[in-house]
Amino acid sequence: MTAKRLQRNAILAQLPEREYSQLEPQLRLEQLELKHPAYEPGKPISDIYFPLSAVFSLVAVVDGHHSLEVATIGHEGMVGLPVYLGASSSPQAAFCQVSGEAARLTVADFRQALARDGALHTLLNRFTQATMVQVAQNVVCNGTHSTEARMARWLLTTRDRVDSNELRLTQEFLAQMLGVHRPTVSDTAQRIQEQGLISYRRGVITITDRPGLEAKACECYRIVKAEFDAIRNHDGRG
Numbered sequence: 001m002t003a004k005r006l007q008r009n010a011i012l013a014q015l016p017e018r019e020y021s022q023l024e025p026q027l028r029l030e031q032l033e034l035k036h037p038a039y040e041p042g043k044p045i046s047d048i049y050f051p052l053s054a055v056f057s058l059v060a061v062v063d064g065h066h067s068l069e070v071a072t073i074g075h076e077g078m079v080g081l082p083v084y085l086g087a088s089s090s091p092q093a094a095f096c097q098v099s100g101e102a103a104r105l106t107v108a109d110f111r112q113a114l115a116r117d118g119a120l121h122t123l124l125n126r127f128t129q130a131t132m133v134q135v136a137q138n139v140v141c142n143g144t145h146s147t148e149a150r151m152a153r154w155l156l157t158t159r160d161r162v163d164s165n166e167l168r169l170t171q172e173f174l175a176q177m178l179g180v181h182r183p184t185v186s187d188t189a190q191r192i193q194e195q196g197l198i199s200y201r202r203g204v205i206t207i208t209d210r211p212g213l214e215a216k217a218c219e220c221y222r223i224v225k226a227e228f229d230a231i232r233n234h235d236g237r238g
Contacts, residue, residue: 002029006103009050010076010232011123019118026109032102038079038094045089048080048110053100055161057177059093068142068179071134072097074161076228077127083107084114084124097173098162123231130227137220142179145218147188150178152217155198155207160225165207192216 006027007013012020032054039045041061049056056079058071070092073079079102082090096102105113113120141150154177158167174185189200197213199206207213214221 005029005052005101006050008052008075009078009103011078011120011127012050012103014119014123016119019113019116019120022116023105023109023113023120026113027103027105030102030104031100032096033099034096036096036099038096039082039090041091041093042089045080045083045087046107048078048083048105048107050078050103050105051075051100051161052102053162054096054102055098055100055158056094057097059095059176061091061093069177070138071131072157072161073131076161076231077131078124080107080110081124081128081131083110084128097177098158098167100162126231130224130231133227134224137224141218141220145220147178147180147184148192148216149218151185151188151192152197152213153221154178155205156210156213156217156221157224159207159210160228165210167205167207168203169205170203 003024006024006029012023012027015023027050029052038047038049038056051074053075056073057069058073059069073094078084079094082088141153151174154174155167158169159165171182171185171189174189175182178185189198189205192198192213193200195212195216197207197209197216199208
């Protein structure tokens with residue numbers, strides 16, 4: 001059962017059987033709560049996370065405070081790319097934005113797995129490419145698209161990560177992720193709700209019309225989704 005749950009992560013699921021069996025004993029299944037830190041700015045990264053149902057935010061930090069989300073990471077990927085790329089820390093922060101399960105791997109065990117020079121490299125290279133597209137698209141999105149379109153995109157992206165139309169999100173959290181003030185979040189959510197696309201009450205947003213919300217979202221949603229779908233559809237087993 002544990003092995004099946006671990007393979008909800010697209011990267012773990014696509015490792016060749018032999019490579020996966022070598023890695024599995026080092027993986028620790030954990031239930032993570034909201035705001036659980038994966039790593040903090042400038043501090044050594046000690047663990048790698050492969051999300052199963054949890055979702056992580058990667059945020060840029062300004063003046064010592066979380067400022068703006070630059071990427072989200074769910075069951076399609078891995079939290080800890082700076083380590084894979086050779087760094088021991090990052091100026092950015094990563095934390096759990098939606099509580100759920102993740103497989104944790106120490107950096108030491110992760111580096112040992114990389115030293116075996118298997119399919120993990122190829123899968124992480126593809127994930128790195130998709131993450132770069134996501135970060136670049138976020139820059140374009142934040143500078144050119146309306147708050148309604150951006151919120152629709154963010155809700156759809158999070159829904160894809162958790163496989164549920166019900167999302168537990170506070171206005172404060174949404175404001176931080178979108179880089180706007182809380183009144184703007186409230187007004188925007190109200191307008192989208194009035195269009196029949198979502199319902200919002202007591203910190204729970206429910207997507208009630210996904211096709212309509214997709215039509216509301218900017219093209220950035222489809223561009224980034226295509227990149228991550230390519231990871232999930234890749235067959236790395238051999």
